[in-house]
Amino acid sequence: MTLATTQHEVTYLEAISEALDEEMTRDEQVFLLGEDIGPYGGAFRVTAGFQKKYGAWRVLDTPLSESGFVGAAIGAAMMGMRPVVEMQFADFISCAFDQITEMAAKNHYRWGAAVPLVIRAPYGGGVHGGPFHSACPEAWFFHTPGLKIVAPSTAYDAKGLLKASIRDNNPVIYLEHKFLYRRMKEVLPSEDYIVPIGKAEVKRVGSDISLITYGAMVPLALEAAELLEKEGIDLEVVDLRTLLPLDTEMILESVRKTSKAIVLHEDTKTGGIGAEISALLAEYCFGSLDGPIIRIAAPDTPVPYSPPLEEFFLPKVDDVLTAARQLAAY
Amino acid sequence: MTLATTQHEVTYLEAISEALDEEMTRDEQVFLLGEDIGPYGGAFRVTAGFQKKYGAWRVLDTPLSESGFVGAAIGAAMMGMRPVVEMQFADFISCAFDQITEMAAKNHYRWGAAVPLVIRAPYGGGVHGGPFHSACPEAWFFHTPGLKIVAPSTAYDAKGLLKASIRDNNPVIYLEHKFLYRRMKEVLPSEDYIVPIGKAEVKRVGSDISLITYGAMVPLALEAAELLEKEGIDLEVVDLRTLLPLDTEMILESVRKTSKAIVLHEDTKTGGIGAEISALLAEYCFGSLDGPIIRIAAPDTPVPYSPPLEEFFLPKVDDVLTAARQLAAY
Amino acid sequence: MVDIPRSEFLQLYYYLLLTRTLEERITALYRQGKIVGGVYTSYGMEAISVGYAYALQTDDIIAPFHRDMGAYLVRGITPGEMVAQYLGKRTGPTKGKDGNVHLGDLKRGIFAFVSHLADNLPVATGAALAFKIRGESRVVATNVGDGGTSRGDFHEALNQASVWKLPVVFFCCNNQYAYSTPLENQMAIADVVDRAKAYAIPGEIVDGNDVAQVYVTAQRAIQRARNGEGPTFIECKTMRVHGHSEHDSAKYVPRELLEEWKEKDPILKAERMLKELKYADEGALHLVQERVDKEIQKAVDFAEKSPMPEGSEALEGVYAENPVEVQA
Amino acid sequence: MVDIPRSEFLQLYYYLLLTRTLEERITALYRQGKIVGGVYTSYGMEAISVGYAYALQTDDIIAPFHRDMGAYLVRGITPGEMVAQYLGKRTGPTKGKDGNVHLGDLKRGIFAFVSHLADNLPVATGAALAFKIRGESRVVATNVGDGGTSRGDFHEALNQASVWKLPVVFFCCNNQYAYSTPLENQMAIADVVDRAKAYAIPGEIVDGNDVAQVYVTAQRAIQRARNGEGPTFIECKTMRVHGHSEHDSAKYVPRELLEEWKEKDPILKAERMLKELKYADEGALHLVQERVDKEIQKAVDFAEKSPMPEGSEALEGVYAENPVEVQA
Ligand SMILES: Cc1ncc(C[n+]2csc(CCOP(=O)(O)OP(=O)(O)O)c2C)c(N)n1
Ligand SMILES: Cc1ncc(C[n+]2csc(CCOP(=O)(O)OP(=O)(O)O)c2C)c(N)n1
Ligand SMILES: [Mg+2]
């Protein structure tokens, strides 16, 4: 193991690199493939230096063929390897959609062949990427049985969830938020750890309203919670961390306690993951609800490029404040 | 126009053929492309005889390249044509996913170029097609702003919605349910008509519970409603007809009236369209709700092949009865 | 005349016959309404599937397509399992989850086909990539139809196989039609093998109805792959003499073409060769048919007696299980 | 020496210079932090983009890729609109909805590029298909990088273009790299043009840094297409002498390769030719540069003064409007 011997502060991005590095050292079957991840170290430099350390076949530069290399990862996974694919941007996952939904997701159900595959997808807006470099692709895969989806919001979770994803015997879409890459930092344990797939975490305990969210909206929600505290509204912030399978238990538990719910995501609203959470609450928590379930999400448009447009498009702290005040009045 | 001069009973499938035929005659820019639609008339014979009538270029057999021919349709649409693509089965739409979501859906938003394109997708289960010939692909596209989605449940709607789709200036996913092809029959008007995109229809007026559904679940819901009537439960059946954009107004109106809601679809549950409907109700109808919003949908698995498995998988009349009785008790 | 030992040639013949007889029996079951899904056979194309699969070693991998019954049988799927699969029985390799030739088994080195044509090709290269990374001398063989070569996944798979010099052999069953679509509406080249030039992959054309030629050519290409010399593309010329599926009358195919190819039947051809080589006489061939008939009857009996799955089994197996330490 | 009239050659030169100067100015704005997205230039590759676009007629269509600034300008996008586009201003062709060269305008026959490489190719064939169906003698030209040719959509597009004999010309800007990936890790063939053999599409290789050669070759292929003789594939050999984007130092490219290609600069080459042909002397060339500089300055002024969009405009335009009778 190449574990650091002392505690150290790392960014979200570095946490991802560390997880990859440690897992590659721990398990020879782990290998990486994607565009420009080799000598170049990847568009975001997550694998900088990896090819030198692990060789060209375990840190494999691919031709520009998302469907081809995701398919290759599936085949290798069935042979017992543990491939980790890097999408250069999450947006390009649409090119590999068929292999993911038809081949990877259905394999085990159909004939029992496990596909232990991780697809790392740098996703999300707030970086002026425009319609093709800002995507939140989670809802498409959320509706695809056989996949798992994780979306960490902290460096700790980023590392622990990536390790858990690599060790999982199923195809996992690993959503790493570009906006958080260098903005989130924390001291990580020096020992090996995982964050279990399927477990949400209450990132802030509160008693008045449950806010359920994930990804880059978690720090935003926590910021809103601090402001609301001054108004006497005590927000509980649930970070889903895993999107599929949802930690239904923790979601319901939180809302049963607070009796009010806000669902927040950066992704566009209609048919987003927030809809499922609302639906679960409206069915299984109905008796405890003291107010409508308010969803906050981006409007139903592509992600626009120009800063004023993107700012308008993305959910804001103010949206949370407004919703919380509205619910507090119930 | 090649309109029939007298009233006539036609199947759902024939209604689709008629719509295509009439629109091709009405507008020279309308043309068809897809696999085996020419001399063969398509896997389901929807375009039988069309190539003889309209020539090989307006009823164009394509190579086996879903992404290629959807892309071609997009290009032709931008040049003012009105292409209607046939997917041999809806399942294969995953191969054209990227062209649909990145090119067709975002075009008008980005630079104002309309893409008047229809993709006909024979979808759904109940025909022992197994994991690759039974798909309900609607949720993926439901979460893609820029697309429209329609899903008729009757021959009348099938014809009227296809005509509206062809005349619409946006990319429309036209979901035609294989199970209904020859099972639904009715006498259609002899004059030209459309069913407007975006308008749901109450297929059965009721006062106790609103059941919101679409596609092959509509006849099933109506069957359930008849049985429930005998128990004194009066079900209102709302047929969405258009899935995107949803007719939110009619959905809310119905539930405000009945104060109870069941959402039913054949597609798998998590992240399905039913979640969005529940979420809308839980947010905008909360004050009127007298009970939990119950969702009925297929379980989160691929569509299994063997008859007992598929039967178990698909929603049943009994599921509706159980849910309605449960809600009636509130 | 090709140089194949008697015992091997007789085994190839056995598999040809087993494939033909099994598919004919499945078709009969289909006509009796016992098979609920579609039936797509390899009738007249059995030599390709049998020939390439027979050239592989036990720990090699196949990623077959929808007309590859012979390959499944050669790799050890029993006729009983196969009929059970078609009938949706619990004893089929997919336990009823999937139908017809959508089955696989890692223990026997078979990747399950998915309907989406050419999707199997990138996956095949992935297994070959695993072998390359681990330094194993295993080989992957995969098969695709003429129509399937038009899909983007074909292109991406062949390209990466060549760039990475992977131990994979691509077979193409060129039966001149994709459903109703003749080759000239599918591609502007006369020989599918020309596609391989785009990747600097060596290509060969073989008579797909000559099991000996397929076998020998496959052997050579597989050896090349095993030696680390990279992929080969082998176009097997044949003809789909039946309909696309058993519910397709294929009226769109010119009758003369069908007549011409019926004479080239791979089983008749193999029989002629066996006799010419004095490897077998009419009587010996007849004995093989008898053995096959018995096996198939046993298979059908087994499958028909097998239980259907319970409805609730529909919920099982969406996810692979994880060792406890990963679960948390 | 190619045979291009003086006025045309001078115009080609003007566009080369306009492209170079505009992109240099955009890069400067980027370094000042005024451009929030990425900047990918066609530096050193301008001759390809200018050359093919200039060979088209007004009602032809282009489906460009991300290093096609010259083509946009030749088709009539003004430098002012272009700078506005980069700055996310409302006066850019996408009104701030999209960034950099992701823009189009049907009136000027330009399909907007999407990031997903090679997605533009099937769409290009679709426009050509429309022309074929309607019997119009219009042509489509499209461009793709060496890396982009590895995508499945490349394969599907070229195949259908050839099967349907469509009036489309495929240009490939082979600049030997796709981001950090050199050609030999992208494909096992030395010349991208070999890809065309898979579709029986005639292929040509040209010096992509020679605007005259690109132009003349493009003219010929476009005429072929217009005559109904089908598609052509033209590989333009060049080199990406800058980084992938303006934030990439491209250390992975051997220095000698860069040096070698800097000497082959397409603008220097055009200037040498203009002088040799006695079409222009140093003074005349200088005048063109002055004219260009003025235009670019005006463009930047226009763009900088232009308003940003209002935030709420983000909600506009997701759907095209429909005539009343369709709405019901
Ligand atoms: C991506 C995709 N599109 C469409 C189909 C429907 N389909 C099934 S078989 C077939 C024809 C296949 O032709 P070919 O590849 O030549 O194989 P053959 O059946 O002739 O052996 C088609 C179009 C499919 N299975 N996959
Ligand atoms: C489908 C897809 N995958 C990845 C990317 C990210 N990307 C942008 S440009 C580029 C390299 C493109 O190389 P090439 O096609 O040769 O064009 P060049 O930039 O060299 O002109 C990559 C990988 C993309 N835009 N689209
Ligand atoms: Mg074929």
Ligand SMILES: [Mg+2]
């Ligand atoms: Mg390049």
